Amino acid sequence: MKITVLVGSLRKLSYNRQLAATIGERHRDKFALTVADIRSLPLFDQDEEEDAPQPVRELRRSIADADGVMLITPEYNWSVPGVLKNALDWLSRVDKVMIGKPVMIAGASTGQMGTIRAQLHLREVLAGMRARLLPPAGNEILIAGAAQKFDAATGRLADEATLRFVDEVVGRFVEFVQAER
Amino acid sequence: MKITVLVGSLRKLSYNRQLAATIGERHRDKFALTVADIRSLPLFDQDEEEDAPQPVRELRRSIADADGVMLITPEYNWSVPGVLKNALDWLSRVDKVMIGKPVMIAGASTGQMGTIRAQLHLREVLAGMRARLLPPAGNEILIAGAAQKFDAATGRLADEATLRFVDEVVGRFVEFVQAER
Amino acid sequence: MKITVLVGSLRKLSYNRQLAATIGERHRDKFALTVADIRSLPLFDQDEEEDAPQPVRELRRSIADADGVMLITPEYNWSVPGVLKNALDWLSRVDKVMIGKPVMIAGASTGQMGTIRAQLHLREVLAGMRARLLPPAGNEILIAGAAQKFDAATGRLADEATLRFVDEVVGRFVEFVQAER
Amino acid sequence: MKITVLVGSLRKLSYNRQLAATIGERHRDKFALTVADIRSLPLFDQDEEEDAPQPVRELRRSIADADGVMLITPEYNWSVPGVLKNALDWLSRVDKVMIGKPVMIAGASTGQMGTIRAQLHLREVLAGMRARLLPPAGNEILIAGAAQKFDAATGRLADEATLRFVDEVVGRFVEFVQAER
Numbered sequence: 001m002k003i004t005v006l007v008g009s010l011r012k013l014s015y016n017r018q019l020a021a022t023i024g025e026r027h028r029d030k031f032a033l034t035v036a037d038i039r040s041l042p043l044f045d046q047d048e049e050e051d052a053p054q055p056v057r058e059l060r061r062s063i064a065d066a067d068g069v070m071l072i073t074p075e076y077n078w079s080v081p082g083v084l085k086n087a088l089d090w091l092s093r094v095d096k097v098m099i100g101k102p103v104m105i106a107g108a109s110t111g112q113m114g115t116i117r118a119q120l121h122l123r124e125v126l127a128g129m130r131a132r133l134l135p136p137a138g139n140e141i142l143i144a145g146a147a148q149k150f151d152a153a154t155g156r157l158a159d160e161a162t163l164r165f166v167d168e169v170v171g172r173f174v175e176f177v178q179a180e181r
Numbered sequence: 182m183k184i185t186v187l188v189g190s191l192r193k194l195s196y197n198r199q200l201a202a203t204i205g206e207r208h209r210d211k212f213a214l215t216v217a218d219i220r221s222l223p224l225f226d227q228d229e230e231e232d233a234p235q236p237v238r239e240l241r242r243s244i245a246d247a248d249g250v251m252l253i254t255p256e257y258n259w260s261v262p263g264v265l266k267n268a269l270d271w272l273s274r275v276d277k278v279m280i281g282k283p284v285m286i287a288g289a290s291t292g293q294m295g296t297i298r299a300q301l302h303l304r305e306v307l308a309g310m311r312a313r314l315l316p317p318a319g320n321e322i323l324i325a326g327a328a329q330k331f332d333a334a335t336g337r338l339a340d341e342a343t344l345r346f347v348d349e350v351v352g353r354f355v356e357f358v359q360a361e362r
Numbered sequence: 363m364k365i366t367v368l369v370g371s372l373r374k375l376s377y378n379r380q381l382a383a384t385i386g387e388r389h390r391d392k393f394a395l396t397v398a399d400i401r402s403l404p405l406f407d408q409d410e411e412e413d414a415p416q417p418v419r420e421l422r423r424s425i426a427d428a429d430g431v432m433l434i435t436p437e438y439n440w441s442v443p444g445v446l447k448n449a450l451d452w453l454s455r456v457d458k459v460m461i462g463k464p465v466m467i468a469g470a471s472t473g474q475m476g477t478i479r480a481q482l483h484l485r486e487v488l489a490g491m492r493a494r495l496l497p498p499a500g501n502e503i504l505i506a507g508a509a510q511k512f513d514a515a516t517g518r519l520a521d522e523a524t525l526r527f528v529d530e531v532v533g534r535f536v537e538f539v540q541a542e543r
Numbered sequence: 544m545k546i547t548v549l550v551g552s553l554r555k556l557s558y559n560r561q562l563a564a565t566i567g568e569r570h571r572d573k574f575a576l577t578v579a580d581i582r583s584l585p586l587f588d589q590d591e592e593e594d595a596p597q598p599v600r601e602l603r604r605s606i607a608d609a610d611g612v613m614l615i616t617p618e619y620n621w622s623v624p625g626v627l628k629n630a631l632d633w634l635s636r637v638d639k640v641m642i643g644k645p646v647m648i649a650g651a652s653t654g655q656m657g658t659i660r661a662q663l664h665l666r667e668v669l670a671g672m673r674a675r676l677l678p679p680a681g682n683e684i685l686i687a688g689a690a691q692k693f694d695a696a697t698g699r700l701a702d703e704a705t706l707r708f709v710d711e712v713v714g715r716f717v718e719f720v721q722a723e724r
Contacts, residue, residue, distance in 0.1 A: 010226040039224060043264045044257070045191040076225070078309030079261070079302055082270045083224045086263025112687065116656060117309075117663070120486065121260055121302050127485075128259030128298075130499045137492045144655065293506065297475060298482070301667065308666075311680045318673045325474065372588040405582060405626045406619070408554040438587075440671030441623070441664055444632045445586045448625025479671075483622055483664050490621030490660075 001031035001177060004066040008073025008084035008107075008118075010039050013155070015108040015146040016072045022157040023070070023106075023170055030174050033070075036062055036087070044089040056090050060097050068102040068177040069131070074109055075118035080125065092129050099130045104173040106141035106166070108150075108157075114142030134176050139169045182212035182358060185247040189254025189265035189288075189299075191220050194336070196289040196327040197253045203338040204251070204287075204351055211355050214251075217243055217268070225270040237271050241278050249283040249358040250312070255290055256299035261306065273310050280311045285354040287322035287347070289331075289338075295323030315357050320350045363393035363539060366428040370435025370446035370469075370480075372401050375517070377470040377508040378434045384519040385432070385468075385532055392536050395432075398424055398449070406451040418452050422459050430464040430539040431493070436471055437480035442487065454491050461492045466535040468503035468528070470512075470519075476504030496538050501531045544574035544720060547609040551616025551627035551650075551661075553582050556698070558651040558689040559615045565700040566613070566649075566713055573717050576613075579605055579630070587632040599633050603640050611645040611720040612674070617652055618661035623668065635672050642673045647716040649684035649709070651693075651700075657685030677719050682712045 005020045017035075024033030040055035042048075052060075063069060073084050091098050103126055107115030119140065126133050143149060149159035157163055186201045198216075205214030221236035223229075233241075244250060254265050272279050284307055288296030300321065307314055324330060330340035338344055367382045379397075386395035402417035404410075414422075425431060435446050453460050465488055469477030481502065488495055505511060511521035519525055548563045560578075567576030583598035585591075595603075606612060616627050634641050646669055650658030662683065669676055686692060692702035700706055 010224060011228045039226075041224070043191060043220060043222070043224075043267065044262065045220075047192045076266075076270045077273050077306045079266065079306045081225065082263045082265070082267025084263070085257075085260065085266050086224065089257045089263045092258050112685075113656065113659060116659060117305065120660070120663070121305075123489075124298065124302075124482065125258045125260045127498050130497065135492065136489050142655075293504075294475065294478060297478060301479070301482070304670075305663065308679050311678065316673065317670050323474075372586060373590045401586060401588075403586070405553060405584070405586075405629065406624065407582075408552065408557075438628075438632045439635050439668045441628065441668045443587065444625045444627070444629025446625070447619075447622065447628050448586065451619045451625045454620050479667065483667075486660065486664075487620045487622045 001067045001174065002034070002065060003031045003068050003070055004034050004036050004062045005070040005072055006036050006038055006084060006087055008071070008081040010083055014074070015143070015150050016074050018150055018155045019106060019108050019143070019157055020070070020072045021155070023166065026167065027170055031067070034062060038083060038087040041087055041090060044086055046093070049093045052090070052094070059087065060091065060095050063091060063097040063101065064095065066101070068104065068173065069098070070104045070106065071122060072106045073115065073118060073122070074107060075115040078117040079121045080118050085125070088125060088129065101131050102134070102173070102177045103131045104134045104169070108143035108146040110146050112144050114144035116142050134173050139172060141166055141169055182248045182355065183215070183246060184212045184249050184251055185215050185217050185243045186251040186253055187217050187219055187265060187268055189252070189262040191264055195255070196324070196331055197255050199331055199336045200287060200289050200324070200338055201251070201253045202336070204347065207348065208351055212248070215243060219264060219268040222268055222271060225267055227274070230274045233271070233275070240268065241272065241276050244272060244278040244282065245276065247282070249285065249354065250279070251285045251287065252303060253287045254296065254299060254303070255288060256296040259298045260302045261299050266306070269306060269310065282312050283315070283354070283358045284312045285315045285350070289324035289327040291327050293325050295325035297323050315354050320353060322347055322350055363429045363536065364396070364427060365393045365430050365432055366396050366398050366424045367432040367434055368398050368400055368446060368449055370433070370443040372445060376436070377512055378436050380512055380517045381468060381470050381505070381519055382432070382434045383517070385528065388529065389532055393429070396424060400445060400449040403449055403452060406448055408455070411455045414452070414456070421449065422453065422457050425453060425459040425463065426457065428463070430466065430535065431460070432466045432468065433484060434468045435477065435480060435484070436469060437477040440479045441483045442480050447487070450487060450491065463493050464496070464535070464539045465493045466496045466531070470505035470508040472508050474506050476506035478504050496535050501534060503528055503531055544610045544717065545577070545608060546574045546611050546613055547577050547579050547605045548613040548615055549579050549581055549627060549630055551614070551624040553626055557617070558686070558693055559617050561693055561698045562649060562651050562686070562700055563613070563615045564698070566709065569710065570713055574610070577605060581626060581630040584630055584633060587629055589636070592636045595633070595637070602630065603634065603638050606634060606640040606644065607638065609644070611647065611716065612641070613647045613649065614665060615649045616658065616661060616665070617650060618658040621660040622664045623661050628668070631668060631672065644674050645677070645716070645720045646674045647677045647712070651686035651689040653689050655687050657687035659685055677716050682715060684709055684712055
């Protein structure tokens with residue numbers, strides 16, 4: 001199984017990037033996780049969508065080839081980071097590779113709310129793109145207080161209870177992807 | 182009065198760009214309208230926010246100098262375009278020039294709903310950034326069926342009823358900006 | 363096939379009630395449509411949920427027996443009417459008869475926006491209740507300008523283009539219900 | 544100063560009812576807090592709005608007389624309780640007593656998220672009703688883990704850090720009400 005992940009933060013020590021790495025390592029027996037390069041994307045310009053720049057074409061191909069997509073992202077200003085939304089805007093046009101694609105959402109933040117507002121917006125975006133979302137109730141990965149739950153030395157999620165819950169949701173997502181095939 | 186406008190679409194013939202131009206021309210007796218260059222912004226990267234690239238510093242300065250801000254934007258995938266959100270993400274950090282800034286929202290689309298979903302998300306984003314929004318009820322510029330309401334030859338909004346409503350809202354925004362001073 | 367419909371308005375000449383009747387009559391070969399009595403429900407009180415009043419028990423039974431549920435509702439104050447939300451609050455507790463239940467949403471309004479804000483909120487409510495929603499993209503019944511599209515004499519939806527679209531969505535919902543069985 | 548509070552839960556031991564009582568007692572030097580009777584309201588029926596039942600008329604009068612309104616509410620099914628929305632639907636019609644009224648929102652829940660989704664919806668409802676909301680950023684009373692923060696013996700909020708924050712927000716609301724007069 002091939003999963004492509006888009007990480008909504010570009011900073012090097014992003015907890016969300018670390019969460020993606022944690023998931024990829026712990027579940028490598030179930031799927032190969034590829035972190036998409038969304039930093040190289042230009043800002044979306046409809047005038048260029050037909051003859052899209054190389055990084056856009058590569059991202060489209062990665063999503064088209066994937067069995068499922070993970071969106072792991074912080075919340076910026078009570079919503080989805082522009083960086084991530086820009087990638088989704090490119091993916092919604094011309095090839096429309098997100099249609100019908102199984103998608104799982106997760107997020108980590110240093111605050112109390114764990115990116116819940118970003119996830120609410122993101123689910124509407126994905127409904128508009130006709131992706132197939134893992135149903136949210138019971139599957140919301142909202143990691144609050146990230147500074148205490150990630151290990152600064154290893155750069156991996158280390159909180160046991162949180163890891164257990166993340167593993168459960170990832171397990172349900174794997175089944176969800178298989179059921180979609 | 183100085184107003185800076187951010188246009189959420191980069192395409193040349195964008196109806197929203199034309200709406201910005203229409204507003205600037207019709208109200209030049211009341212304010213000078215500057216269209217911010219958000220195309221030159223890099224994707225937001227928190228690692229670079231303190232020592233931000235030149236286009237970010239220029240945008241911050243333009244907003245800091247403005248008496249008010251207009252956000253005129255299409256809706257992409259039932260939400261705010263990544264291009265616009267990326268600009269707002271830069272503006273929310275370090276100098277935080279949007280705090281307390283009077284803001285007006287408008288949008289045009291070829292469909293029936295006139296960007297209403299984008300505006301709902303945008304208002305939450307702006308509440309999170311502590312901007313001061315023109316209250317939406319009675320002031321929602323949601324131009325549906327844009328292809329019929331803009332003049333392709335002049336590239337300006339031409340529908341009389343819509344122009345009247347836009348003028349009214351802009352008038353209320355001017356008062357709102359003055360009241361904030 | 364048995365479908366139970368909850369209508370979000372209690373007024374006698376409600377367009378949404380007329381829409382429910384229109385759908386029931388046009389598709390009687392495919393399903394029997396029952397309009398639930400939500401007017402008789404008391405306001406939700408958690409202290410009474412275990413030993414619920416008779417109208418609550420009847421509503422639970424009607425939903426439990428149904429193959430699918432339609433929610434046909436106006437928008438009040440940019441959201442779901444309290445009348446409808448009150449019914450859903452009762453249905454979310456104790457027996458939890460909405461879990462996994464196929465649901466379709468529709469709405470009519472005299473204004474331009476056709477209840478879109480109510481539907482956005484309603485979809486989040488239903489996701490929280492673990493219902494199974496017909497995916498919204500392409501299936502949004504948002505009847506704007508209802509006064510022109512309903513026939514005052516017959517009390518039925520009469521606009522041909524709108525009827526065609528409603529029939530298509532209902533057809534997809536019937537398939538969605540059958541696929542869920 | 545007179546403040547009317549609507550509590551979104553009808554159950555006797557509601558944490559939100561206790562939060563209302565806590566606020567009323569701690570700030571009795573600043574305002575008199577009246578808990579509105581919303582349990583006696585019938586379900587909203589537009590056919591009855593002009594000649595409204597007695598409890599509706601009393602609620603309208605209480606809001607009209609108040610200098611400000613507090614909405615203190617749990618979250619039901621990721622949104623506003625039907626009980627509270629029903630009261631707001633009555634208040635939005637005929638006399639429209641909420642227009643321009645200063646409003647503060649608060650909520651307590653036993654879960655992690657502290658009613659944030661309900662508050663997001665409630666703010667859109669109030670924007671639609673043209674109420675004047677205390678700006679949310681920095682003023683969000685989202686009491687998570689309520690079972691640990693309220694004293695079961697006294698039925699009052701007892702957590703010191705939370706009390707301090709609630710007092711601060713109430714203080715800002717008092718200033719906000721005075722500024723509006």
